[in-house]
Amino acid sequence: MTGWPEGIRCTLMRGGTSKGAYFLAEDLPADPADRDDLLLRVMGSPDPRQIDGLGGAHPLTSKVALVSVSADPRADVDYLFLQVGVEEPVVSDRQNCGNLLAGVGPFAVERALVTAGEPQTSVRVRMLNTGDLAVATFPTPGGRIAVTGEAGISGVPGTAAPVLIEFPRGGGPLLPTGNPRDVVAGTEVTCVDNGMPTVLIPATALDVTGHEAPKDLEEAQALAGRLREIRLAAGRLMGLGDVEHTTVPKLSLLAPPRDGGAVATRTFIPVRCHTSIGVLGAASVAAGLRVRGGVGEGIAQLPPTGGRLRIEHPTGFLDVETDVAYGADGRPSASRTAVVRTARKIFDGTVFPRPADRSFRPFRS
Structure with a gap:
């Protein structure tokens, strides 16, 4: 040639x-x-x-x-x-x-x-x-x-x-398993999908603080094994099938905020720790924090009314406007989600x- x-x-x-x-x-x-x-x-x-x-x-x-x-x-x-x-x-x-x-x-x-x-x-x-x-x-x-x-x-x-991005209410369930909490691979989690299948995990449940640098988390071999076990089991539980060769569901570790936000996060895609957080991943975290009985309770600091949540991540924060409403069947759904990005x-x-x-x-x- x-x-x-x-x-x-x-x-x-x-x-x-x-x-x-x-x-x-x-x-x-x-x-x-x-x-x-x-x-x-x-x-x-x-x-x-x-x-x-x-x-x-x-x-x-x-x-x-x-x-x-x-x-x-x-x-x-x-x-x-x-x-x-x-x-x-x-x-x-x-x-x-x-x-x-x-x-x-x-x-x-x-x-x-x-x-x-x-x-x-x-x-x-x-x-x-x-x-x-x-x-x-x-x-x-x-x-x-x-x-x-x-x-x-x-x-x-x-x-x-x-660039203002607004997402109308999705057609699928906010909680793919139907539960605000599930025990997956021996760990309590909340499985949520507000545009991105995401598993919310209290950082302390995996023996980390959730405030570590991404590089340090990536180098923790014991943590990597736990995360892989949770992701594979959660994928099946969320109806995603075998997720061995996919990048979903995302895993987001939750920790108390340090800089005035609602929660601190460390997100894995699937084994690399995100230096920030994805838009749809943040939207799912924000909605998951508003689910009654979810694992974010006792970790996140939510405003008394709905609206904007500041999701902290390793390099700053991402603001998400989200509201969760409960239907007559008692199931939650995200009634509005919006974020501001640039390109x-x-x-x-x-x-x-x-x-x-x-x-x-x-x-x-």
Whole structure:
């Protein structure tokens, strides 16, 4: 083979506290296996440094967003999130990513899938991973996407234009097991899904404080074994089946807040400790804290009325507006969830994947 491989138009964006490659779905192969093989070569996987691709050697920077015009009358665009493995040839569509979601609306406007409004634009997004809906609203003065603004989020230097993301009430149960508490692998937990299947665990139940640095938690071998045991058992209990090769459910350790928030968290994806917290993971934590009888009782410090909860994480905090209501059947549901994120276009151009290696095929999960 001579010359460069065929290039693909790509936009690299930071969305919230993640970074990923955004593509129009029509620019990639329709066959999932061929698409995943291509994305592994684009991101430089499998390789711990992802030295030969766009990936940043961490799950938070090895992500892909596929965007297309939606056929659903409730949405303007469809968004498929793909988590690309770093050290393994794995591409997973088993979860959403609320951080990359922050960039979907601006990307859709830039690629002319949606016409910008004045002074702001709202883009209705259908998240294909779960079928859930979201509305992203961001400033577009003069019909152009605002590049600067005063919104700051922990884990990202500086400020930028805000992207308000609102999630309507989901169709699935907030408590997938039907219980505010379950005993999983000998540990009391709360299994919750407010956009992201998440297992809430009191940090002290795993013999840690929940305030440790992510690196220290990752190096604790005994903790890793306990977390794996809980995740595999909780996955089955939550109706997710065998989660050995998936990144859901997330595991969030809960500890008393230290900086004026509602709770301190340490979240695993699935074995790497998140340096902050995902948007949908935080939404699930916030809703789970409002469930009567959940494991957050006695740990979290909640305001007397509903509304905004500040979720502390290793590099700061994430504010989530959430309310939980109980129906006539006594089951809780999240009646409203909203967060503010920011996004920034880093480059828009052509990415050249490394040549195909037929010695392996990607493992899909």
